[in-house]
Amino acid sequence: MNAVQIDQLKQQFPLIETLQTYQETFWFTPHRYPLKEALEKVGLTAKDVSEAEARLARFAPYLAKVFPETQAQQGKIESDIVEIAHMQQALSSAKQVQLNGTFWLKKDSHLPISGSIKARGGIYEVLTHAEKLAMQAGLLKPEDDYSKLDQDSFRAFFSKYQIAVGSTGNLGLSIGIMSAKLGFRVTVHMSADARQWKKDKLRSLGVNVVEYASDYGVAVEEGRKAAEQDPHCFFIDDENSTTLFLGYAVAGIRLKQQFEQKQIKVDAEHPLFVYLPCGVGGGPGGVSFGLKLAFGEHVHCIFAEPTHSPCMLLGVHTGLHDQISVNDIGIDNVTAADGLAVGRASGFVGRAMQQLIDGYYTIHDERLYELIALLNQTENIQLEPSAIAGMMGPYYVQTSPDYLALHQFTAEQLQQANHVIWATGGGMVPPDEMQKYLSHFQYK
Secondary structure, X not given: XXXXXXXXXXXXXXXXXXXXXXXXXXEEOOOOOOHHHHHHOOOOOHHHXXXXXXXXXXXXXXXXXXXXXXXXXXXXXXXXXEEOHHHHHHHHHHHOOOOOOEEEEEEHHHOOOOOEXXXXXXXXXXXXXXXXXXXXXXXXXXXXXXXXXXXXXXXHHHOOOEEEEEEOOHHHHHHHHHHHHHOOEEEEEEOOOOOHHHHHHHHHOOOEEEEOOOOHHHHHHHHHHHHHOOOOEEEEOOOOOHHHHHHHHHHHHHHHHHHHHOOOOOEOOEOEEEEEEOOOOHHHHHHHHXXXXXXXXXXXXXXXXXXXXXXXXXXXXXOOHHHOOHHHHOOOOOOOOHHHOOOOOOHHHHHHHOOOEEEEEEEOHHHHHHHHHHHHHXXXXXXXXXHHHHHHHHHHHHOOHHHHHHOOOOHHHHHOOEEEEEEOEOOOOOHHHHHHHHHHHXXX
């Protein structure tokens, strides 16, 4: 985009100037859309999500066998949800406003196998591809005990094929770990902001890591090009994959089950707010789709992005989606929240989900570090920077009169609401790295 086009955009969308100056901001979708029509725009259905859940169930015996950490849940890749009342009190005190409702932390940060939300979509897509190949070769049937995949004969079969992905870190980690375990040859194209320990972990598993001096967009583009040269290479496309999206969407079914077990109500008088860190958009988009199918109009999803990488907010607000990058408006896309360091949002997710997401807000890196320290101090839970971006969501919801008026929320509803902060990563961060995160705010 040239300077004239940017000036025209700024006149049409004054919020762009706020983004250009790296200010924290909250923008909510100014309309309410009928749920049925909004869900239809996604192009996927509840049946698709149920089939994804069934596929994960078929693979559960295999996962329980090869990843001992999943045995307690019989091979299910799922995380706890815990109340964080002390953190809620600390935030209320820090912001000098009483934050009502009940605060929960959804600990996808500590999912088994790869320690981040990417264990949902990334692992699911690898399993889907493996199942397809094995069935086409006559080696596997849906009624089989999938634990038989843990054999040298299957690893030899999968070694004929390659899987590739572009990643800022966590998606590459989940896909690399799962693919290598099955026997695939794997290449992960890593952007400049990917943490060294993640690259080291992948290489220790025999994964081919290709590093780039540029950002996520370049890593994906180059990875896609390289994969096209090999007919036996399957490229996992974080920007456009409906398979990844469905893997994330299963989280809606799972959260509903957890709420039922805890006897937590979600209805008109007990609204549910869910806050999701957003990078390219596949993870939060898929989870939100699953949540909307599970809880209907009573769940309200809000995305959180770094002030230096507000790609989804920019794309949805302007209606340009993947046709505009944060770099186009002079934003540097450099953030401590490496998992969210994405300059251009998924066009698929932005267009499919725009009527199902309530709003978007941006958050400074320094505030991320502050929140990491506060959560550790109050709840003894450790997260990486990108994973805690959703923590400011309840504050924006409860202090935005226009948003509350649009949805006609009453004081009583807010008092009875549940707020789920979706923690997306940190479970595999080495202790010395985590200590750097925790000490950053204290000694800044």
